[in-house]
Amino acid sequence: MNNPVLKIGRYLIGGLVIGGFWYLNKSRPAWEEALRTIVVFAIVMTLVKARLKSKPVTIHLVPLIASKATLVLIAAGVEEVLRTSHAVSDPALVVSIGLGLAVILVGSLFHRFFFTINAPRRSYEGQPR
Numbered sequence: 001m002n003n004p005v006l007k008i009g010r011y012l013i014g015g016l017v018i019g020g021f022w023y024l025n026k027s028r029p030a031w032e033e034a035l036r037t038i039v040v041f042a043i044v045m046t047l048v049k050a051r052l053k054s055k056p057v058t059i060h061l062v063p064l065i066a067s068k069a070t071l072v073l074i075a076a077g078v079e080e081v082l083r084t085s086h087a088v089s090d091p092a093l094v095v096s097i098g099l100g101l102a103v104i105l106v107g108s109l110f111h112r113f114f115f116t117i118n119a120p121r122r123s124y125e126g127q128p129r
Helices: 005-024 028-050 061-085 091-114
Strands: 057-059 115-117
Touching: 005 028, 005 061, 005 091, 028 057, 028 061, 061 091, 091 115
Parallel strands: none
Antiparallel strands: 057 115
C-alpha cells in the first residue's frame, strides 16, 4: 500500500467509480444522490475495514468518510448552482468529472490520514523461551 503508483491507481479507480455513478444518476436530485453516495460509501468502507481486520492495515473511517462526504456535498451544491444558473448544458457531467478528479487528488494527498500500515505481527511459535 506504500507504492505511490498503486496508491494513485486505487484513487483513480475510486474517482472514476464515484464520478461515473454520479453521472449515471443525473436524473435524480443532487442532494438525494449525495446522501445515497455517502451512505453506500460508509457501508462499503465499514465492510472493507471488517474484512481487513487481520491484515496489517488500519482504515480510519472517520476521516475517510468525512472527506468523501465533504466532496460529495460540495458536488451536490455545485450541481444545484449550475442547474439553476443554466451556465452549462450538462451540469451532471461537469460535476461528475470534477468529483472524480477531486477524489483522486484528495485521496492521493491525504492517504496517510485514511490508512495506516501496521508492523507485521511476529509469530512466537516454535521459538525458545
